[in-house]
Amino acid sequence: MREVRPPPSTHAGAATGSTWAQERRSTHFRWSGGTHRVSGTHEQRIGLVQTADELIKRVFVLIDGPPSQDPPCTSAALGAHSPIGCSAADNPQEQPGYMEGPTSHTYFSQRLRLHYVDWGNEAAPPMLMVHGGRDHCRNWDWVAQEFRDDYHIIAPDLRGHGDSQWAVGSSYHHVDYVYDIAHLIHQKRMNPVTIVAHSMGGGVSLTYAGLYPETVAKLVVIEGVGPPPEMVAEWADAPIHERLDTWVQDLRTSSGRLPRRYATLEEALERMQTENPHLTEERARHLTIHGSNQNEDGTFSWKFDNYVRTFSPVRLPLDAQHALWSRISCPTLLVRGSESWASDPATDGRADHFQDAQVVNIDGAGHWAHHDQLDEFLTITRRFLAD
Numbered sequence: 001m002r003e004v005r006p007p008p009s010t011h012a013g014a015a016t017g018s019t020w021a022q023e024r025r026s027t028h029f030r031w032s033g034g035t036h037r038v039s040g041t042h043e044q045r046i047g048l049v050q051t052a053d054e055l056i057k058r059v060f061v062l063i064d065g066p067p068s069q070d071p072p073c074t075s076a077a078l079g080a081h082s083p084i085g086c087s088a089a090d091n092p093q094e095q096p097g098y099m100e101g102p103t104s105h106t107y108f109s110q111r112l113r114l115h116y117v118d119w120g121n122e123a124a125p126p127m128l129m130v131h132g133g134r135d136h137c138r139n140w141d142w143v144a145q146e147f148r149d150d151y152h153i154i155a156p157d158l159r160g161h162g163d164s165q166w167a168v169g170s171s172y173h174h175v176d177y178v179y180d181i182a183h184l185i186h187q188k189r190m191n192p193v194t195i196v197a198h199s200m201g202g203g204v205s206l207t208y209a210g211l212y213p214e215t216v217a218k219l220v221v222i223e224g225v226g227p228p229p230e231m232v233a234e235w236a237d238a239p240i241h242e243r244l245d246t247w248v249q250d251l252r253t254s255s256g257r258l259p260r261r262y263a264t265l266e267e268a269l270e271r272m273q274t275e276n277p278h279l280t281e282e283r284a285r286h287l288t289i290h291g292s293n294q295n296e297d298g299t300f301s302w303k304f305d306n307y308v309r310t311f312s313p314v315r316l317p318l319d320a321q322h323a324l325w326s327r328i329s330c331p332t333l334l335v336r337g338s339e340s341w342a343s344d345p346a347t348d349g350r351a352d353h354f355q356d357a358q359v360v361n362i363d364g365a366g367h368w369a370h371h372d373q374l375d376e377f378l379t380i381t382r383r384f385l386a387d
Helices: 042-046 052-064 137-147 174-187 199-211 229-237 240-255 265-275 281-291 318-327 374-386
Strands: 028-031 034-037 103-109 112-118 126-130 152-156 193-198 216-222 292-294 300-302 332-337 357-362
Touching: 103 174, 112 137, 112 174, 126 137, 126 174, 126 199, 137 152, 137 193, 137 281, 137 374, 152 174, 174 199, 193 199, 199 216, 199 318, 216 374, 229 318, 265 281, 265 300, 281 292, 332 374, 357 374
Parallel strands: 126 152, 126 193, 193 216, 216 332, 332 357
Antiparallel strands: 028 034, 103 112, 112 152, 292 300
């Protein structure tokens, strides 16, 4: 049998669901990405196929023979008449903490290939979940699992993070992130959208909501209003030549900074737990697995680009930022961990710039309140969204 080559794709998952057209009784399949041959006629070899997935399944039948007739490894199959080698451990859906995951997709913004996950339920109201700096979209999995029945949830990897492309030659400016999010919302027609965001992703979401207030239904932002006001004022008061010089020096440092390599996944896991001691081992392992890549030599490195550590010397002026916040017309929930380094926006005056904002402090939580006190965060968020 001749080799069957899958059609080239421009983005992840492009082949899934693509239509194939039969050309009489020839041995060709024509697809938008090219022409592919299978020996024999359609009826003799693989019959009529409508999708790329179906073609692939039938090709494997030709190579490996018909699928085994053994019953699947499910609880119904287990017991006195269970197939040889089948046990409860073989079925992931029956394992403690099992979570049916999202599907992976790609979109393009400013010519960058950016990644997002989709939790399904497309008929439901849209919800966007935006992660923070040096994080990734799978950090929302526990929250998304709780709201996936009520919302159509999309969670992107910001440029330079997770499985999104690194922005070579970019300073990862705040407004570039804003454009990426605005483009995703526009492309996926998520208007009006409910946004749940954390840290840097929260700041990006607040700017977007101030820019296009009519497109946002509700906002939940975990420590996304930035550093304490005194820290921001100190930066703003620095002469521009000092800020630019700091930026130049930071970039030079980043250019010589190689991604750290961990000998094992367990070593990377230990680093994750050190960064946030509130994490359970299960959650830390999940974040580590989805936040790292295995290198060719078998070591592990974090997925994010080290250049995301460098901040642009030119930022939105503080008064412009406050003006954008004042344009946000939807109900806004500002969440803070009581053990975080971030100051309380209710007492430092920043919450006063919003039309309709409430501030909640979660005891026993640090900067990642949605990880540190998940149940409390879910209760507060569910109540806010229901109002």
